Amino acid sequence: MKRVYNFSAGPAVLPEEVLKEAADEMLDYGGSGMSIMEMSHRTKTFDKVIQDAESDLREIMNIPDNYKVIFVQGGATTQFAAVPLNLMSKNKKAAYIETGNFSKKAYQEAKIFSDNVRIVASSKDKNYTYIPDCSSLAIEPDDDYVYICENNTIFGTKFHTLPNTCGKPLVSDQSSCFLSEPVDVSKYGVIYAGVQKNVGPAGMAIVIIREDLIKDDADLQFPTPTMLRWKTQIDNGSLYNTPNSWSIYVCGKVFKWIKAQGGLVAMKKRNEEKAKILYDYLETSKLYKNGVEKDSRSIMNVVFTTGDADLDAKFVEEAKKCNIVSIKGHRMVGGMRASIYNAMPKEGVMALVEFMKKFEKENLQ
């Protein structure tokens, strides 16, 4: 059995301990005589799995009591629709901040439902290499929410200061930075994340919603599929239908792993250390460039390029031979991208930098 250093942007590396436990329990979870995949979601055993997952997540993130947590299918992309469907009131107005592909897609999805959504800030002018100044946005009195994608997986940027929403609820897609560092949940109206980047198996999103934003069916402005109604999911404890029980189970293990590592404070320390190794080297390198503005850097997704597409391709190929895989950048950016989520060990980043140095030496003209 071999293991590689997997820099995939998602689905992505998971803690080896978690994988081993899942393998060990595959035929008999906790003495039940069956896999968690074979178990009714209405059993006491599964109920404990989902309850533990929620309470561990609440503990890790320090989620205030006036926020609800749901585990729902469809990934973050389904939430692109759920956000306007659940949050829009009569005037159906919302302000979006465009900092990359996923905030743009979320905006376009909202436009399906209303013409009154606007982009109030954008970093499109410089191909999303920075986070725009959001201290004074054109928020309107009847805006239902302000929307951001907090960490931009493709472009390697992150909000380090939250926008001034003029008191409107902030909705944040945290997919690629979820649980990477402590956040003050009380500053948000809604936080959501597809789990497949930093938490667990694809096919699920976690949504954290401030209670006062939860609408009764009668107050929804659109004919809304039941499965996309947050209140339905909340009222049924995420068990309105059969949930992605495997993902809940693995995510639950990852939450326990995070706690054992020292929680989000420890995660942040580790993640900043890992990112610093890479960024420090990139600053001194004569071959590679990271085009992101320094104060907009992501500590989860680090993008870089040699500036030469052929050389980039050679990098990706040769890296593979050194067990450094899934490092190719997104086609919108090109070059390379090292996604260094929670489960990427420091050794992986050090191995990458060693390889980068060797490759630089061999290929710098």
Added chain:
Amino acid sequence: MKRVYNFSAGPAVLPEEVLKEAADEMLDYGGSGMSIMEMSHRTKTFDKVIQDAESDLREIMNIPDNYKVIFVQGGATTQFAAVPLNLMSKNKKAAYIETGNFSKKAYQEAKIFSDNVRIVASSKDKNYTYIPDCSSLAIEPDDDYVYICENNTIFGTKFHTLPNTCGKPLVSDQSSCFLSEPVDVSKYGVIYAGVQKNVGPAGMAIVIIREDLIKDDADLQFPTPTMLRWKTQIDNGSLYNTPNSWSIYVCGKVFKWIKAQGGLVAMKKRNEEKAKILYDYLETSKLYKNGVEKDSRSIMNVVFTTGDADLDAKFVEEAKKCNIVSIKGHRMVGGMRASIYNAMPKEGVMALVEFMKKFEKENLQ
């Protein structure tokens, strides 16, 4: 490690061979050095997983070329909304046949989007213990489709003759009978199934759609979330966003297992044999009753009761001690339910009948 006979209605028993393979490959799928859960869905390796899954499914079900197959998140319940959203044309009319809880829920979901949906046949009058005669339904010329739930998990009934739809497309929820026997796909407009009963891990549905029913975005009658648009999923090979890759992977293994067992003809033979053991015994028993009309019986979900709630509860408890678990009936019906999907071995059914006989002997007054 113990294994039980798991009669759960879903999530449900999976082939032990499949579970063992999944456990073995947990840290290193096919020499990739990572779990399938950690792998980008844009890799060649995962592409082969999803392509193989689709081609094996097409082979098993003999799906004609003019049908598309998609693997989508959200389970069958999300399709309750996707069906009207994708199939309704200008008049938004559809005919539903009500044979239990899930057809009723599908009907209610369609009512969210249109007042012009009707129940054209129902077995509600006898608590869904039979499939109504559907040879002459009040189908209207502008009905967009006729809807059935083909096997009723809770009530233990199944359509053995498809309704006469007067040429309208038949939409069938096959969740609890999917791949249990051969079907003539060409008789359907749309077949869909939540996979967690007879195929794989929860959190996914498989949808099979006749090409001529696939609408362009411009022809949709409602503001439709992108993730629920069949055409979007088809055009992107089920990879519009990150799919439930774990479920696709396990389902793919189950498809290969079905092929190795001899395909759907062999499945049917085995499933009929298993069901016959149970039904034959129920016919002779003085303690248990199966209230379902004989020609409406399901071969997947066999319901029975002693007629005494306390005795039923005692049955469930004592069965557990004999490693016969998840046999309690749904609260809408009470009593017991033995779900005997493809992966339930004949030995499991024989063990159940042995236990039933013993319990009958001990408890028959």
